[in-house]
Every structure is written in C-alpha cells, then in structure tokens.
Amino acid sequence: MDERYDPKTIESRWQNFWETSKFFKVKEDPDKEKYYLLEMFPYPSGNIHMGHVRNYTIGDVIARYKKMRGFNVLHPMGWDAFGMPAENAAIANNSHPAKWTYENIEKMRFQLKKIGFSYDWDREIATCSPEYYRWEQWLFLKMYEKGMIYREKSFLNWCGHCQTVLANEQVEAGLCWRCGKTVRQKKLWQWFFRITDYAEDLLAYCDKLPGWPEKVITMQKNWIGKSVGAEIRFPIENTDEKIPVFTTRQDTVYGATFMCLAPEHPLVLNLSKGTLQEDKVREFVEHISMQDRSSRAVESYEKEGVFTGAYCLNPLSGLRMSIYTANFALMEYGTGAVMSVPAHDQRDFEFARKYGLDVVVVVKPHDDDLDSATMTQAFTGEGVMVNSGRFNGMDNVTALDEIASFLEQEGIGKKTTSFRLRDWGISRQRYWGAPIPIIHCKKCGIVPVPEQDLPILLPENADLLEGGRSPLGTLEYFAKAICPACGSPEARRETDTMDTFVESSWYYERYCSPNCDSGMFDKTSVDYWMPVDQYIGGVEHAILHLLYSRYFTRVLNYFGLVKYKEPFTRLLTQGMVCKETVSCPKHGFLLPEEVEGNGGDRHCKKCGEVITPGRVEKMSKSKKNVIDPNILLEKYGADTTRLFCLFAAPPERDLEWSEQGVEGGYRFLNRVWRFAWNWIDLIKDATPFNGSPDLLEGRTRELFKKTHATIYKVTKDIEDRFHFNTAISAIMELVNTMYGIDPVKNDTQDTGVMRFAMESVVLLLSPIVPHFAEELWETLGFETSVLLASWPSYMEGALLKDELLIVIQVNGKLRSRFHVDVDVDDNTIKELALSDKRVQKFINNKPIKKVIVVKRKLVNIVV
RNA sequence: GCGAGAGUGGCGGAACUGGUAGACGCACUGGACUUAGGAUCCAGCUCUGGCAACAGAAUGGGAGUUCAACUCUCCCCUCUCGCACCA
Numbered sequence: 001m002d003e004r005y006d007p008k009t010i011e012s013r014w015q016n017f018w019e020t021s022k023f024f025k026v027k028e029d030p031d032k033e034k035y036y037l038l039e040m041f042p043y044p045s046g047n048i049h050m051g052h053v054r055n056y057t058i059g060d061v062i063a064r065y066k067k068m069r070g071f072n073v074l075h076p077m078g079w080d081a082f083g084m085p086a087e088n089a090a091i092a093n094n095s096h097p098a099k100w101t102y103e104n105i106e107k108m109r110f111q112l113k114k115i116g117f118s119y120d121w122d123r124e125i126a127t128c129s130p131e132y133y134r135w136e137q138w139l140f141l142k143m144y145e146k147g148m149i150y151r152e153k154s155f156l157n158w159c160g161h162c163q164t165v166l167a168n169e170q171v172e173a174g175l176c177w178r179c180g181k182t183v184r185q186k187k188l189w190q191w192f193f194r195i196t197d198y199a200e201d202l203l204a205y206c207d208k209l210p211g212w213p214e215k216v217i218t219m220q221k222n223w224i225g226k227s228v229g230a231e232i233r234f235p236i237e238n239t240d241e242k243i244p245v246f247t248t249r250q251d252t253v254y255g256a257t258f259m260c261l262a263p264e265h266p267l268v269l270n271l272s273k274g275t276l277q278e279d280k281v282r283e284f285v286e287h288i289s290m291q292d293r294s295s296r297a298v299e300s301y302e303k304e305g306v307f308t309g310a311y312c313l314n315p316l317s318g319l320r321m322s323i324y325t326a327n328f329a330l331m332e333y334g335t336g337a338v339m340s341v342p343a344h345d346q347r348d349f350e351f352a353r354k355y356g357l358d359v360v361v362v363v364k365p366h367d368d369d370l371d372s373a374t375m376t377q378a379f380t381g382e383g384v385m386v387n388s389g390r391f392n393g394m395d396n397v398t399a400l401d402e403i404a405s406f407l408e409q410e411g412i413g414k415k416t417t418s419f420r421l422r423d424w425g426i427s428r429q430r431y432w433g434a435p436i437p438i439i440h441c442k443k444c445g446i447v448p449v450p451e452q453d454l455p456i457l458l459p460e461n462a463d464l465l466e467g468g469r470s471p472l473g474t475l476e477y478f479a480k481a482i483c484p485a486c487g488s489p490e491a492r493r494e495t496d497t498m499d500t501f502v503e504s505s506w507y508y509e510r511y512c513s514p515n516c517d518s519g520m521f522d523k524t525s526v527d528y529w530m531p532v533d534q535y536i537g538g539v540e541h542a543i544l545h546l547l548y549s550r551y552f553t554r555v556l557n558y559f560g561l562v563k564y565k566e567p568f569t570r571l572l573t574q575g576m577v578c579k580e581t582v583s584c585p586k587h588g589f590l591l592p593e594e595v596e597g598n599g600g601d602r603h604c605k606k607c608g609e610v611i612t613p614g615r616v617e618k619m620s621k622s623k624k625n626v627i628d629p630n631i632l633l634e635k636y637g638a639d640t641t642r643l644f645c646l647f648a649a650p651p652e653r654d655l656e657w658s659e660q661g662v663e664g665g666y667r668f669l670n671r672v673w674r675f676a677w678n679w680i681d682l683i684k685d686a687t688p689f690n691g692s693p694d695l696l697e698g699r700t701r702e703l704f705k706k707t708h709a710t711i712y713k714v715t716k717d718i719e720d721r722f723h724f725n726t727a728i729s730a731i732m733e734l735v736n737t738m739y740g741i742d743p744v745k746n747d748t749q750d751t752g753v754m755r756f757a758m759e760s761v762v763l764l765l766s767p768i769v770p771h772f773a774e775e776l777w778e779t780l781g782f783e784t785s786v787l788l789a790s791w792p793s794y795m796e797g798a799l800l801k802d803e804l805l806i807v808i809q810v811n812g813k814l815r816s817r818f819h820v821d822v823d824v825d826d827n828t829i830k831e832l833a834l835s836d837k838r839v840q841k842f843i844n845n846k847p848i849k850k851v852i853v854v855k856r857k858l859v860n861i862v863v
Numbered sequence: 864g865c866g867a868g869a870g871u872g873g874c875g876g877a878a879c880u881g882g883u884a885g886a887c888g889c890a891c892u893g894g895a896c897u898u899a900g901g902a903u904c905c906a907g908c909u910c911u912g913g914c915a916a917c918a919g920a921a922u923g924g925g926a927g928u929u930c931a932a933c934u935c936u937c938c939c940c941u942c943u944c945g946c947a948c949c950a
Contacts, residue, residue: 214867249950
C-alpha cells in the first residue's frame, strides 16, 4: 500500500482488470435471479457530458449493488446512433455521417471506460448498423401487413431549419425540440404508426406502473388526453349532409347557437361556395394557413372567425345555427367542428359577444338565476337544466348521461371518447436513418419489400446535399427498383427514413441477444431478462421515448414476440446537472476557464471586466456553464467524480455543480485512505470481530454498533429509495467514529473490531467508488474482487441501543433530556421526568393536566 | 388557465409511518502540529440577547387539528417543470 492515494494508478489498474477478465460479462442463468438495469443510451455526439456521468453513475451503483446481492445483473451500453447531428456535422466537415458517428462512438466508449462503469461491453450495439435496423425494417413489414401502419397526405409539423417533419411529441410550444426554430405546417405524404389504437390501453396501464414517478405518469396521461363525451350530428340546412361534432358537454346541446369549423375543415370552402361570404372565407382560410403553429398557440391569440354563409340545425332544439369558421377550432382534435354554447363555455361566450351571436342559457345555478342578456361570462358550474325541453329541471350532471342515451336512441349521435394523442408520423426526409422498406409502383401502388430482400441498406457513399435535404431520392441506384409485385422496372423506393425514436423503442430487447441474426432478438433471452427492472434517464424523455417504447412493446406483444406489455418496471428520472452562468458585459456568456479570480472578485480573462453572475441553470453549451468531465477525471479521478455526483443531491433532484463539493469528496477518500495506512499493519492479519456486542465495551463497543447501524442505514438508503447522498453521509459518520480510536498494538479486541469496521467501509463504498474499494480490499489481503464478496449484513442485536435518550417536554417545548437503561419502564421514566430539576422549574408548581409518555422516546408534561 | 413538484442555516442538503429541527459535507472561525501550510488532526459554527449559565425566536406567509407539526388540513405568496384555444 502506498502512503498516498493515487487515483490514476489505481483506476487504470482496476479498469484494466475488469476489461481483460471480462468481469461484467453475463449470460442467462436460470438458477439465479436476474436484474436488468438500464440507463438511457447516449447519442454519440462525441463527448460525454456531466449529465451522462450522473445518469450512468447512478445506474452503476445500483448494478454493482445488485451484483453483490447475488443477482445476475444485465447492465449494457450502446449508441443511439442515427440522427441529424451526424448529418449536419458531416455536411459542415465535408465528411460522412457514418465516419463521424463511429469516430464519436470510439471516443465516448473510451471516456465511459475511464469512469469504471460495469457494462458488459460484449453487448454493445449501435442502432445505425444494418444488423440492427434490418430487424426494424422486418417489424415494419409485419406491422404494415397487419394494418398497423398507413400512409397519408396530411398537414404536418415541418421544421424548415432541420428540413424535416416532426411528430407532435417533438414540437414544444410551437418550436422544434431539436433546434428551437419555428415549426410550420406542411402537407406531405407520410407514414404513420397507429399508436392511437393503443391509446386506451396505454392510458389504462398508467395506473399499473407503481415503480414510475408520479410526474411522468401524469405527463403521459395528459399527453394521451382522454375526454369522454358524445358525437352529435348536426344536419346542414338544405342538404342531406351532417356535420359530426365532438363534445364533452352534451348536456348543453340545447344551448348550442352556432357552429365553428376549423379553417382546414373540408366543408368550409364547400359551404361558402356561391354565397356572399365566399371571398371572405377563402381569404380567412388562406390567412390562417400562412400562420405558423407557435403564433397560433399563444394564449393571447385573438379569437377570430368568419361566417361561411351556411346554416345547420340544432337536432334537439331545432334552432337554426350559423356556421362559422374560426381560428381556435383545431382540425386535429375531435372532428374539427365545435358546437358553440356561449352561455356555458367562456371561449364561445367571447366569440358570441364579439360577433353578436345568440346566447341561450340552458343550465342555471341551483341558487341563482342567469340572464343571457346581462351575464358577463359563461357559467360553467353545475346546475339545473332549463330551456332544454324534456330535460328541464334535471340536474345537469345527470343530464349528461341522459342526453347521450337519448341522442343514441334517436340516431342523432352516440357516446364516444376522444384522445389528444395523434398517430405517430415516422417519415423523416433525411439521409441518416433506417430506410423504410417500401416500393412505390405506378401500377401496383405501395408494395412492401419482400422479407428476403432485407435489409434495405442505407447507401454509404451518398453525397449530402446543401440544406440537409435527403440525397436518397437522387441516388438512382438506390431509388430505382423493380416492383416485387409486377416486375415493372419503373418502380421507386421509398426515400424517407424512419424517425430515430423507432430505433430507441426496442434497443433494450436487442441487448438481451445483441448478435441475434435470426430475428429482432432471441426469444429465450428476452424471456429471461425482460422487462427492465430499473430504467434510469432524464425527464426530458417522459413523453417521447417512454411513450413510444410502451407502444412498441404492445406491438411486439401483439405479435407474440414478448410476453409482457410494459417494458420498464421501475423508472428513475434523474435531475439535471446545473451550474451558475457567468457573463461579461463585452463577451457575453463565459466558460468557467475564461473567468479568473473568485468570490465577489471575478473578471473576464479576455478584457478584465468584472463579470456578472447569472442564474443557476442546466449545463449547456449555449450558456457556456459546462464542466468537462474529462478535466475532473484528470484532476481527481473517476471515483471522486462519481462520489460527487452521488453525494451532492438525491438522484431525482437537480444537482448543482460545486468545485468545493468535489474537493470535499476527494478529501473524504483521502481520509479513508490515510486511515487504512495508519491501521493496516495492525489489522492486516486480524480476524474481523464477529461476536456479540456484549463482549465489548467502551469505544470499541460503540464502534462495533456504529458499524452495524451504518450497514443497516446504507442498505436501506440504497435499497428503498436510491438516496446515495444519505448513504454516503452514514459512511462518513462511521469513518469519523473510526478516527476516534487510536491504533494500539496488542489490543486484539480493538484490531478485530477495527478490521470488521474497515472491511465494512470498503464493502459499503464499493458500488460508489469501485476502483478505490478494489484497491483497499486487496490491501486488506483479499485475493478476489470486492464485487465477489457479498454485501455486508447487519446483526439485529447490534442495532439495539445501550441506553435510551429520553426527551422531556413541558407544554410541547423541549426542557430537558436524560439517558436511561433500555429496560426501564414507562412509569419510572415518568417519575424521573417529573422530578427533573429543570422540568420542575418549568412546571413551577402549576397543576399537571396530563403526562404523555411516548415509549422509549419522550415525555410531554402538560400544565 | 390546467396538471405536477419544490420552498429548511452563509451554501448543498438531513429529519423513515407527527415526537430532540439542522445529520453529513462545503464555507467560515479558533486551536494543535509545523520553517511554512492553501496539507493534516481537534474544536466551534441557525438567529437574537448574554462572558456564561440560560432565555426567546425560527423550516415561504397566515390560520387550523394535536399533548406535540418541516411532516396532517385549509387559504395565500414565490420558484421550477410539463401541457396549453382540447370543444
């Protein structure tokens, strides 16, 4: 053992050992209980950032812990390797996305290995490899065959900057989730996965995921957005046509005084044709179509509409209703048509007042009256039905169901539900993705590629085009195809590629048998390993990736490929890694290394100006508040970096970067090291004390008990809630206690207990700082890896306190405290409390009303 | 607007089902060791008053339940995140 703790030497030594001995290689073993631990795989951007380090450290601790608990742990790593950054970088550097991607993978794998993660590297996958995506194409064909996929020309979210379509889930407040630029609507042919077929099931199972954070569940529920209501058909005047409307308030149908259609609604232009309104309507529709999604989504957006010149009839009240087209009606929700009930919907109310439309009250409050002429806002509460024919006098909540049934009886409408969730558009007009295995034939139409022709390889030597447009359509040798159905040589391949979220929707199954070449995965291995027991990643995927994955699992389940419906039993969403932003009046945001000085006296290295400290925000390149993990690894080593990530905050909370925090972690490891150095000669050959604490006394006894208490606490903190910060605190406390005993030769009791304490510290630390622990374990004389030792167990008897601390309150305020023996009964404690001098002073001869004794803990005297 | 989460010392954070508020760490202060220490070890460290003993106040604010509230209930304020004209 060296006197000095030298992380560099230690870490490379043990990393080398794990690698060469393939220490973390696993295979199915029916005799052992499995544990599948998965962290969200990274996009190979080229560099590991602190977010990765945190995510993977949390996962690694759990993986190593479970391994020590005897589980057969699957802990894989791979690369979410398709996607636009590769393509953009390739265009910028006149390189190729594949080259860029694979080089980045090399770099990042190297960095991950330097942090000492316990991955089974033999299972590494990259989603851009044909061995991977060919099975995705295979599944596409199966899904197509079963009608789970369709092609449609429709309005879609188009990001002009990325030159591609985005799924609804990928649009955030009208902006592209990737580049933040405005998203517009564009009409295009697109492939869709019918995720909406599973809306009900995805929603229902939200309540069967007890291991998921409440927050994520709620987000998913909201995203699926189920509304229960009715569809009602309104006949158009002077035609046989009817306009179907979705409503959740069928109880107010008698109050519907006008109708609003989405500007994109196919009836809008038809209805206005030949009326005086025709020009106005066309103008309005064109005006709306020019607007982008974000400005239409703003709250303050002015509600506007135009009369189409046509009328429809309220099927219950018989009222003649003007048909409007209005900007707030959305084509993608419900049927694209809204029955407007101004008396009972605030938005309709404002619209009616603006355009002078009738307001008819059909629900009145229980204890009040409503006058449609004078009311200043819509009444949306519960009440009694009025002006509603046979339903008058009924409670409106009852009427909700009654009217729905009535509509059904009369053939005017039906009970129905509507979802916010849209089908998943997966076509991407980009190059660096998995080709869609479809051929378009002039004669036969859409023809799926025959299974034996898979994979459809992404051509490698494609010249990327300016602006990011896909080159696939211009590559004749790729695009030109012979129709598999009729043999026509005139057919064309589909040149769009799949959304990269398709790849990440089943990679966790692929890990179970990464080299399987007879299918997506080997069924027996998936049956053994799946579902994932613990999944860990950022909240940013709470909807996108997690919803798609849940959907995909249902598809695989439908085909009988997997036995389960939910892929992730437990989910942990870790917080972000944040740091203070710093800016200079001249140079804007500054990188940490562009600042000199510290405390209140910091200035810009470039110009010497005093810097302005900004908010603490998520580390990001644009804000320049980033810390490169490589620098930490270089300066402090992997173990300190890991320790810091775990100690500074519980995993689900945001973690604030602090250089001093890292120093603190480094100091702690040094402290443990020094302790070992001071004691090693005494404990090296000692037998760890394993007897009853009653054989011990004084500080040694205390240390022995403290060690057991620490084992208990650390185990509970890791097992129950992944609170590594408090687990580490507990170990620090134990080390502090150990420092209270000086090394003395020939005291076998001391050395035995200390040996036990030291072994425990090393074992407890081993998932957290694995290199450090391996080294000390070896120093203690063990010849095999610390991971092969089992997790320490605690002795129930050693957890019992020697004496109890009793707290005495008078009127709920702490007034005194004393120790008693464990076996002292409540009455004696009560007597002792009442006779306590300090307590007496506060009782001050006042009559005692009540004395509450909480067993072994507290006495409260009420006077 | 709707939904979720959070608010505790100078700072990061503890406090498990109501029972000693501030564990552990950082920063700071003092001491020891030392040629020196920005290393290490020991000690102090919520605020107010006091040399101290001690007393009082304190978990965003206000009420309530209780012998007892960071913890439970109600109202309000602030922050973060998600959805957002959803018919």
